[in-house]
Amino acid sequence: MGSIRTSEKPHAVCVPYPAQGHINPMLKVAKLLHHKGFHITFVNTEYNHRRLLKSRGPHSLDGLPDFRYQTIPDGLPPTDTDVTQDIPALCQSTTKTCLPHFRELLNKLNDTVLSTGPPVTCIVSDGCMSFTVEAAEEIGVPEVLFWTHSACGILDASYLTNGYLETTIDWIPGMENVRFKDLPSFIRTTEPNDQMVNFVIAETKRGLKASAIIINTFDAFEKPVLDFLSSSLLPPIYTVGPLHLMANQISEERLKSMHSNLWKEESQCIDWLDSKKSNSVLYVNFGSITVMTPKQLVEFAWGLANSGYDFLWIVRPDLVVGESAMLPPEFVMETEGRGMLASWCSQEQILKHTAIAGFLTHSGWNSTMESVCGGVPVICWPFFAEQPTNCWYSCGEWGIGMEIDTNVRREEVERQVRELMEGEKGKKMKSKAMEWKEKAGEAAGPGGSSFLATDESNAHPTYKRNLLELEETEYTDVFGRARWPGAPQRVLKTPFFAQLTTLPIDENETNQPIIGHSTIHDMEGYCFQIVLKLYVDNFRSVLHQHCQLRIQLIDVHVQQEKDIRRLAGTVLNAGNG
Template identity: 55%
Template sequence: MFANCHPGPILVRNKYEIIYPLHYKCDSSSAHATQVHNSPNRSHRHQFTTSTTIHPRDASKHRGERETKTKHMGSLGGAAAGEKPHAVCLPYPAQGHITPMLNVAKLLHARGFDVTFVNTEYNHARLVRTHAAAAVSGDVVVPGFRFATIPDGLPPSDDDDVTQDIPSLCRSTKESCLGPFRRLLARLNDDAAATGHPPVTCIVSDVVMGFSMDAAKELGLPYVQLWTASSISYLGYRHYRLLMERGLAPLKDVNQLTNGYLDTAVEDVPGLRNMRIRDFPSFIRTTNPDEYMVGYVIEVTERCAGASAIIVNSFADLEGDAIAGMEALGLPKVYALGPLPLLSREDPPTPRSSISLGLWKEDASCLRWLDGKEAGSVVYVNFGSITVMTNEQLVEFAWGLANSGRQFLWIIRRDLVKGDTAVLPPEFVAETAGRGLMASWCQQQEVLDHPAVGAFLTHSGWNSTLESLAAGVPVISWPFFADQQTNCRYQCNEWGVGIEIDSNVRRDAVAGLIDEVMDGEKGKEMRRKAEEWRLKTIEAAKPGGPSRRNFEDLVRHVLLAKN
């Protein structure tokens, strides 16, 4: 954490597969991520469970109070007698992918599955450093939930505490991880009798880790893929081919990035509305017809057709048209289980609730600081786990916050400034003394749930988007890359909860948009819409709600199909 009274500039700064028993304690926050392009609620904190009907942003309640006491997530019902299912969960090794997969893993474990959660060795080492020994061996033991690791195939990094280069990580996992994953599955099955864990009965894999489909097919296992981004962005990736067929991509020259060409309307995009070229996921903004990430995302999204089922972290009221559009492309059944953090919460908490896979140490002082602030008075700023910017952009955001006159909580990762150390001028520190707090990471959902938070300055990653909707907090969006452009378009134009900052960020624009969202007429309408969406997230995740029904259908009809 960085004190706002600092007197000077602020400096923000093949192997074997290993299996670990689970001993985890802390909670986690996240933000969605993929690759680099230039250009993480309110009334009180909540503990959602699979059967909770409350939301903390009800201002009539004290923080942490529950409207409904509910039972734990259901036990296994449907497996053959004496047979216990065992799910291997394989996330893509970035924070914004790990967190939703962990939510799925918790749901399955609560449903009676043994779970093996597979991290890369690089991320496992980060978890150990972040959470100390409790990351792999602590006092709280969760029987039937353990971790394993596989190598990611990348050479050792000079900096072992940052998100790895995304294109390199995509290429490496695709080309080198199938063998280690096969060996891990074989070891889990060979050791089943000795360890007391059942053999593997199903695999739940991130779409981006699609190599694992081969291993599942070899073993004849149900194979479910989790798409961790928005359904609208999935369609955006799948329709890259449409852009190329119409001659809209790749770009003819780099001037098309800035001369207004990206504002060209793209009509008749199945499953999507009111799209421009700039609203498609950002990898398409290239002049290179052989751009690796373009071909890569087309390949992994098209390969989903071979899965047993697809999970999306969404719900029908939010993305029903896009989910239908996914199935219309020939995919298997798409199960909307969102918002996953709400669906997987337990009330009262269990040892499973405390499992955390945050790659950065969360600063608990953020919540204490918010406790002393008036309702709706704080701007929360977090650009997620992968977004990077120049130091000049950082300074523009800083002076925008300063000039707005608002109180703010700003999460500044050590690696937020690309290739450099983040430096905030001492004049900014002096100007904002007493009304700003800066930290390196936080419990984002709990921060957004705090009544003091009135607006969220965000990169519009999908986890952050859902968390802000679940909290009823309007957003000021600065999309950075990948799906964030698509999410921003829908936040601002379809869902009515967002307003966008130009990629060429300027302090006056930042201050003006903050004022508009906090006090302006547009801001009032955004808050009204945000509250409507908050209530819809509750309806989706409550007992008997569509996300809960979809999860039960997924378990019965897909994951237990072989049992």
Template identity: 50%
Template sequence: MSGNSAAKPHAVLVPFPAQGHLIPMMQLGRLLHDRGFFVTFVNTEFNQKRLLRSRGLEWVQSFEDFQFETITEGLPPSDGDATQDPATLCKSIRKNCLPVFRDLLAKLVSNVELPRISCIVSDGIMSFAIDAGEEFGIPVVQFWTASACGFMGYLKFHELIKRRIIPFKDENFVKDGSLDKKINWIPGMRNMRLKDMPSFVRTSDIDNIMLNYLGDEAQNCLKASAIIINSFSDLERDVLDAITLLCPPIYVVGPLNLLSRSISKGQASEFRPSLWREDRSCLEWLDKQEENFVIYVNYGRITLISEQHVEEFAWGLAHSTHPFLWIVRPDIAMGESAVLPQEFFEETKDRCLLTSWCSQEEVLSHPSVVVFLSHCGWNSTLESLSAGVPMLCWPFFAE
């Protein structure tokens, strides 16, 4: 800690333990740090180990007045780089994280060498931090890392249940037209159908963990001192205006990936907390390609798809005749490793690069990239908009 750190405001940041939530929280933390905050970034033990493997101990320890702490989410040990099942993770967070975070806060508060904690910034689906903050008299700001429309959708989960629209009576809802039901009573969201709501409404189980967890967490955000949303008003003005009438003070701060480029000291990319080791050689490959001609394919950090879908996408890319950069995570195929046929590689050998992970913002900013085939995660959407790259959309889950 530097000599003048004691006088700094101190923010404790608590991201949801998934790559798509870590990145915007780190971008926000970097912006706070650049504007004079001492930052404590709270990872789960599992993700901190992954971060150490991908970025190294030197990276973790290299930022003055920016420290990492850990809590456990309570899950048993698993494969070091495996994606944790979202439902299991949410259930464990709800059960285990409040007491361990309370203990961490007590440790930070009692450490006289640290600046006094000014606020907690917690992910919008980590609301246990609100309860802990109340116990210590520390204001808590909830950071909603996804879209404002998604937030409003989750806020209405309880109402959908109350009106007996969900859960469905059986699994036939996929085929019987139930998802086409118009939902015309959600403020700021016109012409909505049930299938336009976050995908966790698609259940026949009233006890579905994701339906209940996300609905409860969105409601809990309303108890916070303020809410930060990673969006911008020109994109979601109507729903943001509607949320403002329901909620504590709302601060719209996105796209954070663009704001983080304004950081005065060093490169914003240095703060990108990748849980996978990034392949930098793909940028050299892009340098050799024709301008505005390469298809970039990435289905995000937690998407799991069938081996059949992997193969269908592969042949679609092969038949496009375009060169393509395809990010294929080791764990992308459900219950198995993705194995592509030899004929695919023979067909595409001079115009295909497959790799396990990359620096997406740098790829999208590369002049050779013409289109982005995406699962439509919010970070990917904002990064593609920011880079001016058109998207081919294959929505996977959530909002």
């Protein structure tokens, strides 16, 4: 790719959710966009900006002339602690307080006098930071939402359980026979006013006004779910994973030197693994947010010790609820020489090391993707969010995992570690993991299904089949780049479908709300939207607690010379009603 003058570059503003597992993949997206010629502004919260400087060094966020770091406050009380913030409080605070500060930042970036960079041409934000959609509408640029979890996590986040965790359900397309306990923890409730349920619903509804959704997955890995999402949900879906395989293809040293770990990495982990035989070590890491009780920590410890196998265990200082993570001295003595403890590491490097035979994980999506790309089978102990869903797929559909019960027992930990390392099931899991590793490499390689798209030809196949070709003058590409020399870069595209059914008898055009309104160049434009309605009733007893979900697909495309057209798609009823 030839060099592009700064003044001519499209400008992407990237806004991750302020947690480790969201910042890492967003930085990879930003690097890939920069590699494709974009000017980048990467927006961290002030709290995480300070943590990054502490863990990476005082010059780690200096950036490049065309890759700059900016900050906005998260609205929470200032603190110098080095821990993940309370997630519900953070969700509530960012939703309520970040938009005005983000508007102010955009105004500064677009100030032709004060700014040294090009004007903002698109915003790429985390799916949990959808307040940016409103800001994008206000300045007339495309908004691309990046959902950092699995496609199945997006789909089942639209469904609310009735309280029976072991009940098998069959009404989520692509996820037949999933149990309520396998659904994301945030929506696994019977309380209609639950804070996190309301947050998920609000983020989903706002997110439907975006120009596109990108997901860190690949088509072969989640095909049934992706097919359903792409045929039923808009904005269009773009699969861009595994992101770390794609980012590893970037050869520019300036970009490769940029990292985003909020804790200081212990490099001796790799040196220790180098001294071990191939496929001899179990890697244990429960991510950046998972916490456990002191009893659970001890049970995991003795399960690992009694298995007899070597292990590398990442133990964050805040891993135990309300206190420091302290392991029994007897455990440390028992495992001396065959166990290594560290507070943080470069997980991507660990999981591709030849010494690693298995991974005891919380089933976070980044960890799942990285284990698949390393061909590493997993033992799952999901904690929250969509991790139970990822675990369900790992143990079933993908065939790469086993699950440990929430009530951790050392005997069960020992048994599963032994099974993974030496048992027949472990061998089958390893074989399946290697198959997925090959498919992941194909997806991220030249001609593969996953790469950052700059036009609709790279969208998910189901979306491509339904997309009608628009006039060139009506839109730029999904990331705001001009689609031909001299084309305006601030016009949002409005995709629409040719194949739609009519509204059901009890619904009509007048009683269905239109959402997603925006005014661009004095012309009203409406994209497809999903109107999400939750009906919670019959709470007389646990037996009657249920929720009915109705999803209605509405297309309204308004042009000055045409009448308003309203078309609607399917209605899905979930629950007992």
